Amino acid sequence: MxxxxxxxxxxxxxxxxxxxxxxxxxxxxxxxxxxxxxxxxxxxxxxxxxxxxxxxxxxxxxxxxxxxxxxxxxxxxxxxxxxxxxxxxxxxxxxxxxxxxxxxxxxxxxxxxxxxxxxxxxCGVDQLGAFFPHRVTYHSTCHSLRFLKVGDRPLRLLRNVESIDLVELPHADECCGFGGTFSVKNAETSAAMVTDKTRNVKSTEAEYVTAGDASCLMNIGGALSRQHSGVRAIHMAEILASTKQHPWSPTEAVYPKEVML
Known part of the structure; x- marks a missing residue:
């Protein structure tokens, strides 16, 4: 193909x-x-x-x-x-x-x-041979959940990652507050929403929060960084690309502080 x-x-x-x-x-x-x-x-x-x-x-x-x-x-x-x-x-x-x-x-x-x-x-696959030995929680982004209706597809893929400790995120279906220009035009509301989201992320004691949209992760990761939480944002594609033979090593350049909202 x-x-x-x-x-x-x-x-x-x-x-x-x-x-x-x-x-x-x-x-x-x-x-x-x-x-x-x-x-x-x-x-x-x-x-x-x-x-x-x-x-x-x-x-x-x-x-x-x-x-x-x-x-x-x-x-x-x-x-x-x-x-x-x-x-x-x-x-x-x-x-x-x-x-x-x-x-x-x-x-x-x-x-x-x-x-x-x-x-x-x-492709008809949900097992990619991925390996990611970390505690991870998953955020359901609004457009994937409501526009595309991806359902449990992301979770099916993540559950099949070897050695991952996948923990449920409380209120995972709630918006993180980014919404593109919404976060600029409605900054106070957006800040309140991402504060709720990061509180739930931290409650899982996860090392990483993942999702299918870099924009949402930029928002969540930026807030987590400012809070000095130690939790990092990583796109799920990077998790799925990581294997024992070829571990994916996100650098500090990923979701850099200077571009976080």
Whole structure:
């Protein structure tokens, strides 16, 4: 299978290790991974903030980058961005784009998957031979939970990681308070929400908190860092890419303090 990696703009700019881990996982399953260089933002930030017409160029670019018939699937290590492609692109294109853009958006939306969906629904695997000997708790991000409805797919994958001590996060389905521009426009509310989230994370005594969205982890990890909690944020792709033979070693550059909100 020929699989295109959609790294997302936040992943490309701030968290390249997440995209690398995703590519490693897909490659190990025997698929060809390609990276269309013209890809950029999916336009979610514009749409969520009310600038739907302004998001049309991003949608056009996404269609241009990923509509190639030789690409069987598009995989994003982000429930948020995959959800935007599937839930927003056709709607916005129908309102402000051309019929050709609508057709293209339908094509790319159908073959765009969150990493966990791709692994379980397309590849039919939930055991990747991963090894991560740490205590970990999982946060259910809003878009993956409510837009994509990934259900227990992330947990199925994490439970099959050798030597992991996976502990349940209290109120895991509650928003961390990031919400893109929500955290900027409603900073006090966002801060209160992430305070609740970090309190629950710390109650698990986990070494790591993981999720399927780097943006949410940036928010949670930033708060945990400011609290000097010792708990680190790590994308689940990095956990799934780690094996005994090739342990994934997140560096201090991952979720750096200078970009934490």
């Amino acid at each position: 020929r699989v295109a990696l959609f790294s997302t703009c936040i992943g490309d700019a701030l968290f390249p290790d997440v995209a690398k881990a995703t590519a490693v996982i897909i490659s190990r399953l025997g698929h060809e991974v390609v990276f269309p260089k013209q890809q950029t933002c999916c336009g979610q930030m514009h749409v969520n903030t009310g600038y739907q017409r302004e998001a049309v160029p991003q949608i056009e670019n996404y269609v241009d980058a990923f509509s190639d018939p030789s690409i069987d699937c598009v995989v994003a290590p982000s429930g948020s961005c995959a959800g935007a492609v599937r839930e927003q692109h056709v709607h916005v294109a129908s309102r402000y784009g051309t019929p050709a853009l609508v057709d293209g958006a339908k094509t790319t939306a159908k073959k765009t998957y969150d990493l966990t969906e791709f692994l379980i629904d397309v």
